[in-house]
Amino acid sequence: xxxxxxxxxxxxxxxxxxxxxxxxxxxxxxxxxxxxxxxxxxxxxxxxxxxxxxxxxxxxxxxxxxxxxxxxxxxxxxxxxxxxxxxxxxxxxxxxxxxxxxxxxxxxxxxxxxxxxxxxxxxxxxxxxxxxxxxxxxxxxxxxxxxxxxxxxxxxxxxxxxxxxxxxxxxxxxxxxxxxxxxxxxxxxxxxxxxxxxxxxxxxxxxxxxxxxxxxxxxxxxxxxxxxxxxxxxxxxxxxxxxxxxxxxxxxxxxxxxxxxxxxxxxxxxxxxxxxxxxxxxxxxxxxxxxxxxxxxxxxxxxxxxxxxxxxxxxxxxxxxxxxxxxxxxxxxxxxxxxxxxxxxxxxxxxxxxxxxxxxxxxxxxxxxxxxxxxxxxxxxxxxxxxxxxxxxxxxxxxxxxxxxxxxxxxxxxxxxxxxxxxxxxxxxxxxxxxxxxxxxxxxxxxxxxxxxxxxxxxxxxxxxxxxxxxxxxxxxxxxxxxxxxxxxxxxxxxxxxxxxxxxxxxxxxxxxxxxxxxxxxxxxxxxxxxxxxxxxxxxxxxxxxxxxxxxxxxxxxxxxxxxxxxxxxxxxxxxxxxxxxxxxxxxxxxxxxxx
Numbered sequence: 001x002x003x004x005x006x007x008x009x010x011x012x013x014x015x016x017x018x019x020x021x022x023x024x025x026x027x028x029x030x031x032x033x034x035x036x037x038x039x040x041x042x043x044x045x046x047x048x049x050x051x052x053x054x055x056x057x058x059x060x061x062x063x064x065x066x067x068x069x070x071x072x073x074x075x076x077x078x079x080x081x082x083x084x085x086x087x088x089x090x091x092x093x094x095x096x097x098x099x100x101x102x103x104x105x106x107x108x109x110x111x112x113x114x115x116x117x118x119x120x121x122x123x124x125x126x127x128x129x130x131x132x133x134x135x136x137x138x139x140x141x142x143x144x145x146x147x148x149x150x151x152x153x154x155x156x157x158x159x160x161x162x163x164x165x166x167x168x169x170x171x172x173x174x175x176x177x178x179x180x181x182x183x184x185x186x187x188x189x190x191x192x193x194x195x196x197x198x199x200x201x202x203x204x205x206x207x208x209x210x211x212x213x214x215x216x217x218x219x220x221x222x223x224x225x226x227x228x229x230x231x232x233x234x235x236x237x238x239x240x241x242x243x244x245x246x247x248x249x250x251x252x253x254x255x256x257x258x259x260x261x262x263x264x265x266x267x268x269x270x271x272x273x274x275x276x277x278x279x280x281x282x283x284x285x286x287x288x289x290x291x292x293x294x295x296x297x298x299x300x301x302x303x304x305x306x307x308x309x310x311x312x313x314x315x316x317x318x319x320x321x322x323x324x325x326x327x328x329x330x331x332x333x334x335x336x337x338x339x340x341x342x343x344x345x346x347x348x349x350x351x352x353x354x355x356x357x358x359x360x361x362x363x364x365x366x367x368x369x370x371x372x373x374x375x376x377x378x379x380x381x382x383x384x385x386x387x388x389x390x391x392x393x394x395x396x397x398x399x400x401x402x403x404x405x406x407x408x409x410x411x412x413x414x415x416x417x418x419x420x421x422x423x424x425x426x427x428x429x430x431x432x433x434x435x436x437x438x439x440x441x442x443x444x445x446x447x448x449x450x451x452x453x454x455x456x457x458x459x460x461x462x463x464x465x466x467x468x469x470x471x472x473x474x475x476x477x478x479x480x481x482x483x484x485x486x487x488x489x490x491x492x493x494x495x496x497x498x499x500x501x502x503x504x505x506x507x508x509x510x511x512x513x514x515x516x517x518x519x520x521x522x523x524x525x526x527x528x529x530x531x532x533x534x535x536x537x538x539x540x541x542x543x544x545x546x547x548x549x550x551x552x553x554x555x556x557x558x559x560x561x562x563x564x565x566x567x568x569x570x571x572x573x574x575x576x577x578x579x580x581x582x583x584x585x586x587x588x589x590x591x592x593x594x595x596x
Contacts, residue, residue, distance in 0.1 A: 034319055042312040058293075059265045062278035065226040066289045070282050072218040073232070076125055077285075080190050080210055081170060083119055083126070088168075088194045088206055090115070093131070097194065097203045102135040109139060116141035125214035127187055130207040131194070142209075149179060154205060159191065163205070168195050172285055174234045176207060185212035186240055216241045228276075228293040235286035249275065249292060267295065407433075413467045425466055435459040450517055450524070451483035457492050457515065464500055472504045472530075477516040485524050486589045488563050494556045495528040495582050503532025503580055524588045531579040540574050553582065560584055 087093055092115040096108045116129045120141045128142030136151035154160055159177045163170075170192035180187055187209040194204035219230035220243060229243040231250065242250070252270045265278040274295040281288050410433055417426045436459035439452050448456075454476075461474050496513060504511035514529040535543065543553055557570045564586050574580040 038312070038315070038319065042309065055267075058276055058295075059278065061226055062228065062265060062276060062291050062293070063280065065222050065228055065230065065291050066278060066280040068222050069219055069230055069232070069289050070280070072222070073215065073282065073287070073289075074284060076210065076214050076218065077172065077188070077190065080123075080126065080208055083123065084170065084190055084192060084206055084208055087116070087119070087129070087131075088192070089197060093194065094197055094203075097131075097133050098196065100133040100135055100137055104135070104137045109137070112139035113141055125210055127209045127211040129209070131204055133204045134202065151205075153179060163191055163193050164202070166193070167200075168193055174236075174238050174240060176209070179207075180209065187211060188215070188240060212241045219243060226291075228291045231290040231292070233288040233290070235288075237288070240287070245292065409467070410463055413463065417466070429463050429466055432459045432462040436463070446488060447486045448489045449483060450485050450487055450526075453487060453489060453492055454478060454483075454515070454517070456490070457496055460493050460496060461513070468500065468505065470510060472500065472511040472513055475512060475514045477514065477518075479518045482517040482519060482524060484590060487524070487526070487586065488559060491556060491559065491584065492526060492528060495553065498553050498582075499528055499530035499532065499580065503530040503534070507532045519588065520585065522588060523585045525583060525585050527581060527583040529579065529581040534576050534578045534580055535574040536576045540572060544572065556584075560586065 092111060096111050099105075100108055112131060116131070116139065120126050120129060120143050126143075129140060130142075131139040132151045132154065133139075138150065157177050157179060159171060159173055170190050173189050173191060175181065175187050176189040176191070180189070190208045190210065192206050193202050194206050195201060196203050215232055219232065219241065222228075223230050223243050229245040231242040232240040234240055249270055252268075261279070262281045263279065265276075268275050268277055276293040276295055277290070279288055279290045410429065414426055414429050414433075417429065436456055439448070439456040439459065465472075465474075492515065496515070499513050504513070512531050514527075516525075516527045516529070518525050544557070545554075553572065560568050560570050567587050569583070569585040571583040571585075572580070573583075
């Protein structure tokens with residue numbers, strides 16, 4: 001009881017001393033105590049979470065990398081498997097192998113080699129292809145390796161009986177199960193029997209070698225994304241490929257049996273550093289996929305902890321702000337509110353002061369200030385409204401310049417097709433024209449979604465594709481996540497038109513137009529690129545200044561400027577005989593209102 005009384009007495013003494021201090025001293029003491037308490041709380045929370053949550057996130061990230069690697073491996077092998085099916089079922093292979101004989105034929109040799117060459121030339125993952133017929137004749141096409149071996153070498157391999165038993169199914173072996181050796185790297189060999197498609201009897205053997213580089217490039221991309229090193233081992237523990245890393249780390253991890261299980265995750269001490277090691281066996285081929293990451297270099301997890309700390313710091317600042325508000329209410333609230341309002345005017349916030357006051361000097365100052373703020377805000381609102389009307393009128397003038405000539409040209413195309421009796425094409429053009437105007441008019445709306453704008457462009461290109469037959473092709477690189485963003489209509493069509501008329505129409509041969517949409521932070525990026533005639537610096541300057549025929553580029557630039565102001569970018573890059581690329585960057589908007 002006596003101790004409780006003493007504590008109360010001490011509390012009263014300290015409280016009275018604090019309340020009698022100057023305002024600056026009170027604030028200093030309050031903030032200091034608050035900061036100390038908050039710092040201790042953050043330190044405790046950091047240590048608590050760092051030992052559990054971070055490890056779980058690292059494990060999750062490691063297995064995500066392994067799953068992605070497995071998916072890429074399956075994709076590469078499935079692609080080559082499909083190629084092998086195409087080869088063994090093709091008439092070129094079937095017919096020539098059925099007519100082969102033990103003496104060989106130069107004509108058959110040339111036919112098959114030429115056919116195989118198209119696969120090694122156009123598939124970068126395929127290093128070489130070999131075919132042996134029943135008489136031991138060899139046919140091949142290879143980019144990297146050459147091995148002087150014959151049918152007897154194949155028959156002596158341990159896997160020869162396996163492919164015979166599979167009756168057309170394939171097996172996967174590293175370097176052909178010892179058949180190939182190259183100083184330039186490993187090869188993953190897909191091996192299968194070629195059967196006569198009519199009798200299902202064996203008429204040959206096919207070997208396709210996949211380069212190590214195909215798998216290496218895949219794991220490097222994954223490693224860069226997840227901040228880890230990847231290793232691929234086959235079912236016999238042989239390294240197929242791996243990221244560039246210290247060989248000693250891998251050797252020490254193997255010595256510690258770090259990946260002896262089918263699926264595992266562990267933290268190992270190697271060379272005085274902690275390493276995160278995870279492994280997983282693939283479902284299809286029994287390969288072992290491994291990730292090795294230095295614990296201290298896991299940037300994603302470090303970034304998470306940084307965000308966590310920033311969150312706690314924000315809480316501290318919120319507490320400090322609350323303390324400041326309490327003191328302001330007790331002492332200087334009216335003057336501080338007036339000061340805050342004045343500071344807000346600098347950033348365009350014209351808010352009246354509503355704090356209670358009396359009929360003193362502060363009250364009179366507040367009254368005069370609120371009247372002044374009201375008058376200024378009313379005047380600025382009127383100026384903004386006038387500017388909107390001005391911009392709207394300017395926009396309508398520009399829009400009226402964009403539309404007519406396309407309609408005239410389209411009618412000319414329809415007339416020509418009708419005279420030639422191309423009724424189907426007439427129907428296609430008229431239908432595309434209807435879609436173009438329906439989507440471009442948009443029921444009178446000035447803004448549309450990216451998806452609607454792309455539909456307009458596709459209709460336009462369909463019409464121009466008929467008009468300029470075989471003059472160009474179109475490639476779309478569209479991010480579906482951008483489809484719902486709102487943009488001003490007909491922002492891309494004039495640029496596509498410019499690419500056709502000024503870039504590709506007079507170019508020799510067939511050209512390419514590429515249309516792209518993607519996100520870049522808080523910005524939506526739209527681009528139109530062609531490989532046409534292009535422009536030098538002088539021509540580009542004239543186009544941007546409106547000193548050349550056609551208004552597509554300059555008009556679109558003006559429309560972007562009118563709607564989005566300084567928040568937008570309109571970038572034109574062009575080189576003579578190289579082509580032109582126009583990129584538009586605008587704020588991402590969802591909903592109906594984008595005009596500010």
